[in-house]
Amino acid sequence: MATPNAKYLALVDELAEHDRRYYVDAAPTISDGEYDALLRHLRELEAAHPAWIVPWSPTQRVAPLPASGFTKVVRERPMLSLDNTYNPGELTAFVDRIVKTLGAEATVSYVVEPKIDGFGIELTYKEGLLALGTTRGDGTVGEDITSNLKTVQGVALRLREPVDITVRGEVYIAKAEFAKINEARAASGEELFKNPRNLAAGSIKLLDAREVAQRPMQTILYELVDGDAGITSHHASIARLATLGLPTNRHNALAHSLDELLAHVASWESRRDSLPYEIDGLVIKVDSYEQRAELGTTSKFPKWAIAYKFPARQVTTLVRELEINVGRTGAITPVAILEPVDVSGTTVSRVSLHNWDQVARLGIGAGDRVLIEKAGEIIPQVLGVTEASTQPRFVPPAACPTCGTALVREDEKVVLICPNRVGCPAQRLAAIEFFGSRGQLNIDGLGEKIVAAIIAAGYVRDVADLFALTVEQLEGLERFGKLSATNLVTAIAHARETATASRLLSALGIANVGGVVAGLIMKPYGKLSTLRNRVAATDREAMVAELCAIDGVGEVIAQSVDAFFRDPDSLEIVDKLISHGVDPAEPVKAAATGALSGQIFVITGTLSKPRAEVAADIEAAGGTVAGSVSKKTNYLVAGADTGKSKLDAATKHGTKVLDEAALGALIAGDVPQS
Numbered sequence: 277m278a279t280p281n282a283k284y285l286a287l288v289d290e291l292a293e294h295d296r297r298y299y300v301d302a303a304p305t306i307s308d309g310e311y312d313a314l315l316r317h318l319r320e321l322e323a324a325h326p327a328w329i330v331p332w333s334p335t336q337r338v339a340p341l342p343a344s345g346f347t348k349v350v351r352e353r354p355m356l357s358l359d360n361t362y363n364p365g366e367l368t369a370f371v372d373r374i375v376k377t378l379g380a381e382a383t384v385s386y387v388v389e390p391k392i393d394g395f396g397i398e399l400t401y402k403e404g405l406l407a408l409g410t411t412r413g414d415g416t417v418g419e420d421i422t423s424n425l426k427t428v429q430g431v432a433l434r435l436r437e438p439v440d441i442t443v444r445g446e447v448y449i450a451k452a453e454f455a456k457i458n459e460a461r462a463a464s465g466e467e468l469f470k471n472p473r474n475l476a477a478g479s480i481k482l483l484d485a486r487e488v489a490q491r492p493m494q495t496i497l498y499e500l501v502d503g504d505a506g507i508t509s510h511h512a513s514i515a516r517l518a519t520l521g522l523p524t525n526r527h528n529a530l531a532h533s534l535d536e537l538l539a540h541v542a543s544w545e546s547r548r549d550s551l552p553y554e555i556d557g558l559v560i561k562v563d564s565y566e567q568r569a570e571l572g573t574t575s576k577f578p579k580w581a582i583a584y585k586f587p588a589r590q591v592t593t594l595v596r597e598l599e600i601n602v603g604r605t606g607a608i609t610p611v612a613i614l615e616p617v618d619v620s621g622t623t624v625s626r627v628s629l630h631n632w633d634q635v636a637r638l639g640i641g642a643g644d645r646v647l648i649e650k651a652g653e654i655i656p657q658v659l660g661v662t663e664a665s666t667q668p669r670f671v672p673p674a675a676c677p678t679c680g681t682a683l684v685r686e687d688e689k690v691v692l693i694c695p696n697r698v699g700c701p702a703q704r705l706a707a708i709e710f711f712g713s714r715g716q717l718n719i720d721g722l723g724e725k726i727v728a729a730i731i732a733a734g735y736v737r738d739v740a741d742l743f744a745l746t747v748e749q750l751e752g753l754e755r756f757g758k759l760s761a762t763n764l765v766t767a768i769a770h771a772r773e774t775a776t777a778s779r780l781l782s783a784l785g786i787a788n789v790g791g792v793v794a795g796l797i798m799k800p801y802g803k804l805s806t807l808r809n810r811v812a813a814t815d816r817e818a819m820v821a822e823l824c825a826i827d828g829v830g831e832v833i834a835q836s837v838d839a840f841f842r843d844p845d846s847l848e849i850v851d852k853l854i855s856h857g858v859d860p861a862e863p864v865k866a867a868a869t870g871a872l873s874g875q876i877f878v879i880t881g882t883l884s885k886p887r888a889e890v891a892a893d894i895e896a897a898g899g900t901v902a903g904s905v906s907k908k909t910n911y912l913v914a915g916a917d918t919g920k921s922k923l924d925a926a927t928k929h930g931t932k933v934l935d936e937a938a939l940g941a942l943i944a945g946d947v948p949q950s
């Protein structure tokens with residue numbers, strides 16, 4: 277065998293250190309480009325000198341050949357499970373038992389750790405090299421999944437010191453990665469994964485390590501089970517693992533009394549969603565090894581640790597019927613109406629099924645029992661049918677349920693559309709309701725029922741007609757008295773006074789033009805009438821190019837805006853608005869300074885409040901909000917149901933992805949979550 281070249285070994289170490297900084301510390305010190313250049317150099321060296329290759333080289337994470345089934349491994353110390361508690365009373369009883377055994381005079385400290393909802397693993401290092409990685413199996417007998425675990429981000433192939441240790445931890449898939457994978461599967465018509473835990477468990481046991489490497493798994497280690505004799509407490513063992521270069525949880529916290537313990541537990545119920553991975557509870561562990569030994573174990577559980585489980589986020593319930601919704605853009609959306617059920621604190625009685633491909637995939641019908649979930653996301657989802665009824669399965673309608681127009685499927689897209697944009701009463705209603713909603717013109721009192729009533733009375737056909745409504749007209753309607761009629765007319769007048777040009781543009785509901793994009797567009801044009809006249813005076817191609825020249829506005833947005841202002845029906849509404857005096861100017865914003873100064877954000881997905889409000893928060897803190905992710909974007913604020921294309925773009929451009937809570941922390945001046 278050739279003597280490994282010292283420069284080669286140094287390069288291996290250098291890359292391993294960069295991997296650690298990237299995956300474990302979430303604090304890379306070199307750019308992706310620089311990393312790739314180092315890796316390329318390493319590959320060249322290895323291609324030229326195959327005999328030099330060491331098993332801990334970063335190139336050795338993916339085994340070249342498919343594994344042929346997993347070998348069973350019998351372990352010396354069984355991997356125990358944890359007993360569960362579900363409320364402060366049960367947790368108090370756990371602490372009481374400990375105090376009883378150790379004696380009232382003993383000082384007991386506890387470590388509170390997030391209970392990651394993933395897949396338990398055990399790693400054995402010999403002289404600092406990863407020697408074995410196993411599944412939990414039945415506790416005593418696990419399976420050798422070493423080659424697959426090597427592909428997991430954060431699993432060190434070599435520790436910083438040549439020690440013999442055995443550690444346990446959890447392999448998981450982050451929420452954002454999970455959403456991305458399911459989105460891709462939905463797009464290609466594949467069955468969705470039920471939750472990140474199932475996906476992680478399924479992925480780690482794939483037989484081909486090359487396939488495993490495609491699944492973006494991570495790990496956090498939480499127990500040192502063997503080795504490193506000098507250590508006397510759990511928190512010191514975790515610090516030691518971190519020193520050795522292994523990923524540990526920076527959210528672990530020490531508690532020195534029952535009161536402190538209960539306070540930690542209470543604080544996590546709301547912080548839970550701010551983590552980038554799913555947790556199903558907390559694990560509470562006695563810190564001192566000596567006290568652990570005194571407490572001992574039962575055949576199944578250690579007596580020195582317990583799980584504190586959060587309320588379930590997946591429950592089953594019955595489907596009553598299918599509601600067919602006609603949206604403001606004509607999209608025909610299937611909605612399952614459910615037997616109301618409580619999911620982690622909120623009652624769920626209707627769940628969108630998104631599109632008709634999803635309905636077919638689920639094979640869902642009235643009377644079925646379905647599994648629903650409200651995970652870190654705000655919006656509940658149907659995960660699958662657990663018990664089908666004998667009733668017929670739901671199928672897409674052929675005609676619009678409100679206007680009877682034959683439905684069309686836009687080519688290549690899964691969305692079924694009612695093409696009767698202007699005539700369809702449901703679309704008209706939804707468009708007017710949207711116009712007045714919070715985040716748009718914010719017209720108080722313009723709810724769905726009121727909109728339906730003023731349309732039925734023939735007073736309003738489109739959003740512009742709102743500005744001609746009179747108190748006398750409204751007073752004559754069933755739902756109104758003099759006061760409520762006056763209030764609505766006043767609210768409409770107030771909206772006219774306070775509207776900005778960008779709010780007005782986004783309230784018109786042009787495809788792909790939300791509050792943020794509307795702001796970008798109205799900055800150069802200033803008023804709706806100016807933009808309208810500009811489109812009229814410019815040919816299509818030149819207009820699209822002109823719009824595309826605005827930072828943050830791409831081809832799709834530009835086409836959509838151009839098409840809107842050329843469509844005779846929309847133009848009629850725009851002109852009517854202008855003639856009613858609804859043509860406000862866009863205020864000129866002064867550049868703010870603050871925690872987010874100089875940072876560029878893109879906002880996407882469903883958030884707890886309108887995106888325009890989130891944008892205002894960002895701008896108030898000095899940040900800038902753009903419409904689409906580019907290499908200039910620093911952060912993507914991703915809400916529920918964030919699209920795959922946005923996440924892909926973020927990955928491509930190295931943009932950090934934040935959830936709403938992490939954005940809040942950033943605005944407050946905290947360091948972002950890793």
Ligand code: IVH
Nearest residue numbers: 356357358389390391392396446498559578
């Ligand atoms: S300690 C004897 N710590 O939860 C100690 N487990 O329901 C047993 N888990 O099998 C494990 N996060 O897969 C521990 N911080 C954490 C954990 C954790 C998740 C999993 C683990 C275990 C299961 C028990």
